[in-house]
Amino acid sequence: xNLALLSHEWLVVALGLCLLVADLWTPASARRILGxxxxxxxxxxxxxxxxxxxxxxxxxxxxxxxLDGLALFFKRFFLAAAIIVxxxxxxxxxxxxxxIGEFYALVLFALTGMLFAASANDFALLFVxxxxxxxxxxxLASFQRTRLNSLEAGVxxxxxxxxxxxxxxxxxxxxxxxxxxLNFNDLAAVAPQFGGNRIFLFGLLLVxxxxxxxxxxxxxxxxxxxxxxxxxxxxxxxxxxxxxxAGFVLLLRVLFVAVPDITAQWSRLLxxxxxxTILYGNLCAIPQRNIKRLLGYSSIAHAGxxxxxxxxxxxxxxxTTQNPGAGAAAVLYYLGGYLFAVLGAFTVICLALRHVENxxxxxxxxxxxxxxxxxxxxxxxxxSLAGIPPLAGFFGKFxxxxxxxxxxxxxxxxxxxxxxxxxxxxxxxxYYFGVVHAVYWSKEAANxxxxxxxxxxxxxxxxxxxxMFFIGLCPGPLLDCAAEAVKALRL
Amino acid sequence: MxxxxxxxxxxxxxxxxxLAVAFSFGMLVVSVIxxxxxxxxPIKDTAYECGMLPIxxxxxRFSVKFYLVAxxxxxxxxxxxxxxxxxxxxxxxxxxxxxxxxxxMLSFLGILFVGYIYAVKKRAFDWKS
Numbered sequence: 001x002n003l004a005l006l007s008h009e010w011l012v013v014a015l016g017l018c019l020l021v022a023d024l025w026t027p028a029s030a031r032r033i034l035g036x037x038x039x040x041x042x043x044x045x046x047x048x049x050x051x052x053x054x055x056x057x058x059x060x061x062x063x064x065x066x067l068d069g070l071a072l073f074f075k076r077f078f079l080a081a082a083i084i085v086x087x088x089x090x091x092x093x094x095x096x097x098x099x100i101g102e103f104y105a106l107v108l109f110a111l112t113g114m115l116f117a118a119s120a121n122d123f124a125l126l127f128v129x130x131x132x133x134x135x136x137x138x139x140l141a142s143f144q145r146t147r148l149n150s151l152e153a154g155v156x157x158x159x160x161x162x163x164x165x166x167x168x169x170x171x172x173x174x175x176x177x178x179x180x181x182l183n184f185n186d187l188a189a190v191a192p193q194f195g196g197n198r199i200f201l202f203g204l205l206l207v208x209x210x211x212x213x214x215x216x217x218x219x220x221x222x223x224x225x226x227x228x229x230x231x232x233x234x235x236x237x238x239x240x241x242x243x244x245x246a247g248f249v250l251l252l253r254v255l256f257v258a259v260p261d262i263t264a265q266w267s268r269l270l271x272x273x274x275x276x277t278i279l280y281g282n283l284c285a286i287p288q289r290n291i292k293r294l295l296g297y298s299s300i301a302h303a304g305x306x307x308x309x310x311x312x313x314x315x316x317x318x319x320t321t322q323n324p325g326a327g328a329a330a331v332l333y334y335l336g337g338y339l340f341a342v343l344g345a346f347t348v349i350c351l352a353l354r355h356v357e358n359x360x361x362x363x364x365x366x367x368x369x370x371x372x373x374x375x376x377x378x379x380x381x382x383x384s385l386a387g388i389p390p391l392a393g394f395f396g397k398f399x400x401x402x403x404x405x406x407x408x409x410x411x412x413x414x415x416x417x418x419x420x421x422x423x424x425x426x427x428x429x430x431y432y433f434g435v436v437h438a439v440y441w442s443k444e445a446a447n448x449x450x451x452x453x454x455x456x457x458x459x460x461x462x463x464x465x466x467x468m469f470f471i472g473l474c475p476g477p478l479l480d481c482a483a484e485a486v487k488a489l490r491l
Numbered sequence: 492m493x494x495x496x497x498x499x500x501x502x503x504x505x506x507x508x509x510l511a512v513a514f515s516f517g518m519l520v521v522s523v524i525x526x527x528x529x530x531x532x533p534i535k536d537t538a539y540e541c542g543m544l545p546i547x548x549x550x551x552r553f554s555v556k557f558y559l560v561a562x563x564x565x566x567x568x569x570x571x572x573x574x575x576x577x578x579x580x581x582x583x584x585x586x587x588x589x590x591x592x593x594x595x596m597l598s599f600l601g602i603l604f605v606g607y608i609y610a611v612k613k614r615a616f617d618w619k620s
Contacts, residue, residue, distance in 0.1 A: 003591075017605045024612040199497075 005060040005067045008049060008075050009115050015041045016108035023101025031100040035090030036456065038104045039083050042111075046079040063183055064122040066488075073332060073485035074118035074249045077339065081241045082111045084343045087460050088350050089234040095354075096232070097146055107238060110136040117246040121257070123172045123182040123207075126250055130168065130214070133246055134161045137239060141231040153230025160223040164213030171206025174199055184258035188490065191259045204259060211254070214247030215303045218277040225284075228296030229359075236292055237346035240299045241339050248306060248335065252328060255310065256317075256489035264318040270311035271417050277304030278424040285431045291349060291359050294431060295342070298385060301424060302338060305400055306331045308421055312403040312414065316491055319410055324491040325483060326406065330399035332482035337384060337392025337471045344464030345381040348374045351453060364438045366445025374451060375439050377461045384468045386432040387425055392471035397425065399479075559615055570603050 003010075019038055026034060049072070056067040085107055093100045113132030120126040138161065142154020172182075178200040181187045194200040209220060216224040228236045255263040281301025288294040312327030349359055352374050356363045368375040384391035401418050408414045453461075471478055529535075577596050584592045610616060 003594075013602075017602065020609060021605060024609065 002056075002058055002060040005056055005058075005065065007053070008045065008079075009112055011045050011048075012042070012108055012112050012115060015045070016105045016112070019101060019108065020105040023105070026101065028100075032090050032093050034101055035086050035093065035104050038108060039086040039090070042079055042083045042086065042108075046076060046083065049076055049079065059121060061125075063185060064125045065116075065119045066121045067119060068488035069485040070249065070252070070488040071119040073481055074245065075115050077245060077335065078111055078114040078118065078242055081238065081245075081339055081343065082107060084347070084460055084464070085234050085238045085242075087456055088237060088343075088347050091454065091457055092232060092234050092350055096143060099143070103140070103143060103234075106136050106140050107234075110140065110238065110242065114242050114246045118249050120250060120253060121184050123175065123184075126254070127169060127172060130210070130246075130250065131165065133243055134165065134214075137161070137235070137243060140235040140238070141227055143235065144232050147230075149230035150232060151230075153227045156223055156230075157227045160213065164210045164220065167206045167213075168210025171203045171208075171210065174203025174206065178203065184253060187258045188260065192261045195262060195265070201262065204254075204262060207254060208251075211247050211251045212273070215244050215251065215306075216300050217273055217303050217307060218280050218300070221277070221280065221300045221303075224300055225288075225293045225296035228299070229290055229293040233292070233346050233350040233359075236295075237343055240295065240342050240346070244299065244303065245335050245339075248310075248331060251310065252331070252486075252489060256313065256328065256491060260317050260490045263314045267311055267314040267318075267411065268413060270307060270314050271413050274304050274307035274311050275417050275420040277301070277307060278421050279427075280304075282424040282427040282431075286427065288431070289360050289362070291353075291361050291364065291435065294361070294435070295345060298428065298432075299342070301428060302334075302385070304424070305397060305421060306334055308404055308417060309334065309400045311417065312400070312407050313489075313491055315407040315411055315414070323406070325486040325489065327400070327403035328486040328489055328491060329479070329482040330396065330403050332485055333399055333471075333475070333479055334393075334396035336478050336482075337396045337468065340464045340467030340471065341381045341384040341391075341393060344377050344461065344468065345385075347457065347460055347464065348378040348381070351457060352378075352451060354451075361435060361438045362442065362444055364435065365442035366448050367438075368440040369445070369448055371451040371453065373453065373458065373461060377465055378439055379436050380465055380468055382432040382435050384472070386428050390469070390472045392468045395472055395475050397421075556618065563610060563615060566606065567603070570600070573599065 015038065019034055022037075023031065023034060053067075053072065055069045055072055059066045086104060089103055089107065093103075096103060110133050113129045113136065116125060116129035117133065120129055138154060138158045141157045142151050144150035175187070176182055178197055179187060179190050179194055181190055212220040213223070228240065231239065255266075278301055281297050281299070281304055285294050285297035285301065288297060309327040309331040312330075313325070314327075316324040316327065352367055352371065353359045353363055364378075367378070380391060384393040387393040387397040389395070401421060404414045404418050404421075408418075574596075577592070581592060
């Protein structure tokens with residue numbers, strides 16, 4: 001047992017517990033500061049992670065837990081996301097009736113689940129970390145108890161989450177029942193001999209269903225728009241970035257560490273799911289009037305783009321190509337760009353629509369005059385999500401499509417998938433620019449009072465813009481990190 | 492083949508399920524066919540001799556504090572549930588990795604202790620407030 005490997009998790013849990021206790025002796029007026037303290041604490045942990053932690057070859061907890069490059073990449077990703085979400089919640093706190101300290105603590109506990117998910121090398125840890133994330137999100141989604149929308153989001157997420165959990169756990173039971181293995185490395189050793197066993201394959205399929213719910217891939221995406229719309233904005237932001245990325249890291253581990261031989265047979269299934277998810281997300285986003293709902297559908301589409309990278313990697317297992325990790329590395333790179341674009345957009349929603357009951361797109365009218373900084377950030381976020389150079393989203397999509405096209409000569413289906421994805425990108429321009437249009441050119445502006453932005457929020461917005469530009473203009477460092485991280489997978 | 496034999500073990504369960512469904516449906520069908528039919532009236536349809544007249548809500552209302560007590564009970568009950576097997580294997584495990592087994596339980600109790608402080612400060616044990 002090497003418990004020192006779990007340092008990230010220990011530190012985040014300790015921070016969360018300290019916050020929970022500190023909240024009890026903090027007067028209500030000073031509770032906002034707790035959010036800044038939590039964000040600063042996470043900043044220190046991220047700094048420690050960047051300076052002092054290196055990938056370890058030795059696993060911990062009986063090979064349940066690994067701290068390889070992939071785990072570290074995602075741990076830093078989750079820490080960065082949680083810092084911005086905490087700063088956003090500190091800004092949001094006057095809209096929560098009660099339990100501000102608990103909100104911060106729950107964000108930290110959800111983060112702990114994500115950190116464990118990044119390192120899960122065993123179906124037991126996969127399940128526990130997934131549950132830790134989902135159960136905390138039930139509470140976070142329904143945190144605005146007096147708003148009906150928020151309660152509706154919480155109940156919907158609870159029901160759909162419980163359903164997906166039951167699929168996952170049933171799938172794990174079937175896999176264990178046939179193979180007698182829970183560990184991913186042990187499973188990889190025996191999986192080829194169960195390639196023809198239908199119960200085993202069915203079990204794996206059910207695990208994929210559970211993870212499909214987490215990343216909101218078609219046909220398990222129905223909860224996403226409702227929950228995104230109703231939940232408090234910081235929760236939605238964390239759900240869109242953290243929870244989705246946790247689903248992807250678990251998907252990568254299950255598909256490419258535990259059962260690579262079976263994944264190779266499933267490339268066609270992944271192609272179909274990816275293509276339909278992209279088209280569904282983009283087409284359904286067009287008629288949306290609520291910006292959070294629109295981002296919910298757009299997040300479905302982005303899950304589809306990232307599945308495209310996974311589908312491309314699935315084909316490389318069977319045939320040897322020059323750069324087998326390209327698809328998976330592109331997914332990691334894409335997530336990096338997605339983090340800054342989505343968190344930037346939600347920070348703007350949090351600030352600009354502070355006094356509006358529903359976050360409808362027409363309420364953004366006149367934002368260009370009310371606050372140039374918010375308008376610019378939102379525009380850049382939309383442009384990055386749409387995938388226009390030179391921002392992060394463009395290069396990410398380019399890498400994903402390139403990885404899929406490299407598989408085209410062997411499997412013509414990949415050409416069709418890329419064609420569907422390009423069609424999706426073209427459709428997405430329509431609704432992303434609808435938002436930009438409302439910000440700058442809408443004539444219906446009723447309220448033109450300037451919006452005051454606190455210094456920390458200003459810094460957060462600048463950080464998001466800088467992140468989008470940096471990842472787009474100098475892709476080198478992040479791309480190297482991603483390529484290094486996917487070496488942990490068996491591609 | 493192995494897959495087939497594993498499924499075959501569940502055949503009695505399937506048979507029992509089919510039998511249960513068939514029996515209950517059969518009883519309903521038989522009672523419709525051979526049962527005596529009389530005139531129905533609202534008074535005849537009320538519960539008499541074997542029940543009470545349905546007046547008011549199905550479930551009685553009781554204080555929300557009971558839910559809080561139930562939740563706290565589950566929380567600290569689980570603590571004891573984990574403590575028992577831990578105490579049973581403690582002496583054995585002490586020889587190999589004593590620090591680990593003590594540390595694991597102490598960190599678990601520590602987290603629960605924070606929960607206890609939280610419950611006390613939030614006045615969850617204060618029945619009258």
